[in-house]
Amino acid sequence: MEELGVLGLLDLVGIFVFAVSGALAAVRQRLDVVGMVVLAEITALGGGILRDLVIGAVPPAAFTSLGYVLTPLVASALVFFWHPQVTRLLPAVLFFDAAGLGLFCVTGTLKALDHGLSPLHAVLLGVITAVGGGILRDMMSGQIPSVLYDRQLYALPALLGATMMAFAHWLDLHGGIVTTGSAVLAFLLRLLAMRYGWRTPRPRGVPD
């Protein structure tokens, strides 16, 4: 994602925080060090790998960048030795996770547009970039992906940010303000949803 140079650092921050959430899932499931590293890597990189396979950008960025592979290792080492402390910092982890969500839905959408996909399909890939790693993390740790049932607003903020990004692109609006604005929109909606406990609906007639 060279075209996103200035976002490079934020990108690694997002990968780091996603990796922390994968490594913490490994602690909860009582996995060993191998399971922790695998879950950290797949949570951080899985969404982007799925996106790159779909748009034909192979090898995916995760397999050409050193930082993408090493950052989850650092996150794993941290959680391996200090997971009780990391767990106590969970509010901060959730804050940065929301930032990662906002960033990835926007960069995923942009990369898909750059590869010639329609705005609708670029939005779809933006959301996959943002939530795909978490889905793979949950599937590999023997659980239904939390994004499918926990009724938190997680996929929807990503959908909104990706849609704003694709819509601006369709209007021929480009540049850092549009990109940042779309990411911040998803980020803020996610924070507000956590703060006020907003929930997605279940199918009509299914009791809570």
Add this chain to the structure above:
Amino acid sequence: MEELGVLGLLDLVGIFVFAVSGALAAVRQRLDVVGMVVLAEITALGGGILRDLVIGAVPPAAFTSLGYVLTPLVASALVFFWHPQVTRLLPAVLFFDAAGLGLFCVTGTLKALDHGLSPLHAVLLGVITAVGGGILRDMMSGQIPSVLYDRQLYALPALLGATMMAFAHWLDLHGGIVTTGSAVLAFLLRLLAMRYGWRTPRPRGVPD
């Protein structure tokens, strides 16, 4: 699949019915609206996406066609508001699901042959096209894929239809009659298997 023009409508019918089965699985698992849409999309499009990734037809058809993405949304909306009624129509759903199975095993085989795969590998991809979405649906809803254990004839009709299609292609027989005949063969075998309760065997010595 532009080369299959006349089959286009039937194609969307198959996608619609597969999406309904995904959305109904979401109701059974008490997922929220996000889970319902994800399962509907993955059930309907997953098999074709796997096939296209394998043959290198990227972006997969699901990421270039508007109808492929929107049809599962319509199915989700229907099931979201009227799932009790849809459940009561299950025999009709199973009937159209059998039609989708027949269609997808044949179109999947054809597309693989068009991309230069051997008849054997084209058959394999035809079956993956037909059953892959259902396998992903079950894996994402925390269950062993039903096609692996429920002893219904589901993969086998797809295998038979795909084999007839590939064999005809190998004999240099082409055209709508061959395609339709192969799809109808799989469709009828699936209907007969449901009607008469035909079952696949378990390994020798494993009790029922």
Add this chain to the structure above:
Amino acid sequence: MEELGVLGLLDLVGIFVFAVSGALAAVRQRLDVVGMVVLAEITALGGGILRDLVIGAVPPAAFTSLGYVLTPLVASALVFFWHPQVTRLLPAVLFFDAAGLGLFCVTGTLKALDHGLSPLHAVLLGVITAVGGGILRDMMSGQIPSVLYDRQLYALPALLGATMMAFAHWLDLHGGIVTTGSAVLAFLLRLLAMRYGWRTPRPRGVPD
């Protein structure tokens, strides 16, 4: 993997043994014949398919080679009819599985290097080639992948063999001795770990 001609037979032996482990998992989970064939194929071929998708070698080798698809069918037939006897031969199965592990981590690394990946990423793909099929097998049979929690040295020997292979390649050392040496290193470490019950650590403070 034509460039690995002399390793061709060993390659099929590895695929056969991986397929046996998939078919035995199907017996344990009481799947039917369809489930057995699917698990045998995915266990044997899944790691290589993931690798080939990532490096863009499509169709993956599994979809161009006749032997790759037929060998798991033979393994399935064997386990279908004689699984009690095969289970009694489990020590031999584990021995050959270790050989397959050694072979696949090395051939996977080599193929990734041939496709221009960095040594680090080639090592990653070597490990994915060796353990990816088993992970997919466990995910499809409704279990957490054993490599993530069972604390056996399984991924680590693959990591060591892949690293030796990539390091030799980086030193411009090539040829059969280097390849065989790397595979044997992983193989022996796996055998020693089984013999002496070596175990990977859990995160600090997680009780056994």
